[in-house]
Amino acid sequence: MQPLLRTALAAALVLGASRPGGAHELWLTLSTVEQVPQVRVNYGHASKREAPSPLKLIELVALTQDGSTSLRAGLKPAPPEVPPALLAPLGTKPGRTLVAATYDAGYWATLRDGTRLNASRRLVPDAREGRWSVKYAKAAFGPGAPWLRVVGHTLEIVPIEVPGPTAGAIRVRVLFRGAPLPGADLYYGDSGMEPERAGVPAYTTDPDGIATVPIRKAGSQVLTVSQTVSPSATPTLADEDVYTATFAFRLDEPSVN
Incomplete structure (x- = not known):
């Protein structure tokens, strides 16, 4: 059976879920x-953040034009007086650094009554649906960062250009398993707000x-x-x-728009 691919692309301070009330995000x-620059690993949604698990953060790496450095050893929880997150000292000049992360959100089962459990079909065989979820995140912290670098994530957003301070738009290429991903529906939400899909014009990736x-x-x-792939690579679990x-x-x- 040919896997079924479903795609959704959103742009905002924090994205909306790919389906209503759906997935958490990593950014x-x-x-x-x-006075020490720190990478902040955020999880959840802008209006409801959760503490990401350091045990699920598979990779956190800082990349500059000179090389790469793992940041996982310096991970610590954010102070309790600020929104939950993980922090890691950057150790490089922020204006020259691209940071990349991989987070395994694990298996999730939805029961007949809508309850969601962090479990696979192996333990919940009669679940209404089951899925495996993985999150990738990248951030460019300044104009000298390697914005255009392909880091090799299974799903990856790669800018085609570095926007100037008054840019009215940014062009990006979406890669899935290293190949361009056409047909993605894009949405844009104002900075600081979660996007509301209803009534918002969509933009679509080209071929x-x-x-x-x-x-x-x-x-x-x-x-x-x-990007959703069905059936799962582990069909007995999801x-x-x-x-x-x-x-x-x-x-x-301020932008020109």
Whole structure:
């Protein structure tokens, strides 16, 4: 049977789920703690963040033009007075750094009554549906970062250009298993707000997997893509595999739009 692929791409400070009330997201931001630049690993949604598990964070790496450095050894929970997250000292100049992360969200089963359990079909064989979920995240912390680098995530957003401080849009290519992913529906939400899908115009990646995402306000931006594959690569454990990826950056000057 040929796997069924379903795609959704959103752009906002934090993405909306690929289906209503659906998946959590992983995205990276930059914080300063005691004058030390820190990578902040965020999980959940803008309005409801959760603490990501360090045991599920498979990879956290800082990339510059000179090489790469793993940041996992420095992971620690964020202080309780701020939204939950994981923090890791950056150790490089933020303006020159791209950070990439891989997070295994595991198997999830939805029961007949709608209850969701962090379990596979092996333990919940009569579940209404089962899925395996993995999250990828990238963030460019400055104009000198290697924005255009392909890091090799199964699902990945790769900018085609580095937007200037007054850019009104950014062009990106979406890759799935290393190949361009066409037909992705794009949505844009204003910086600082979760996108509402109803009534918002959609943008679609072309046959080369390229899309142009408008930037309407300055500040934090996150592009998000999700890809669902059915049947799952492990059909005895899940019905489908759900991949999501984010790309975060900042524009600190008003845009031309």
